[in-house]
């Protein structure tokens with residue numbers, strides 16, 4: 417279990433220097449900002465950890481930037497969920513898995529949401545399937561973690577500020593450690 421904590425910490429500390437696909441912040445800045453917004457909102461430790469780790473699939477896949485450039489969707493949310501499931505429960509893994517679907521959900525259900533997305537996020541929406549259909553919206557709402565996924569998504573969308581100051585990786589790793597599934 418501590419192996420995965422060390423691996424995550426290493427990825428965030430060493431591996432997150434690439435710009436986050438088409439945005440003005442690095443992968444690690446984006447992760448830290450998302451977690452900081454979750455903490456500021458009084459989220460649970462598990463949801464703060466999920467916010468920090470929601471794009472971990474990008475860190476795991478060195479092909480990510482090349483795929484974005486070529487307009488392929490590598491389903492980083494599925495890669496991330498599979499990685500995290502080895503050590504964390506559904507309160508961490510489901511919001512991670514569902515944060516892309518949450519964008520499609522919000523585009524279908526919330527006026528003005530789509531207009532507020534970054535250009536990169538609007539672009540990837542099309543690759544991810546576009547706004548949800550009414551049936552997809554209804555199915556999404558049956559998942560017990562869907563509200564957490566939506567909260568995470570809203571922080572995700574805001575976590576792209578090149579000027580934002582946040583606590584460091586070590587600060588947020590405490591929430592990751594607290595969220596480990598009991599062995």
Ligand SMILES: [Fe+2]
Pocket residue numbers: 446470471572
């Ligand atoms: Fe993100």
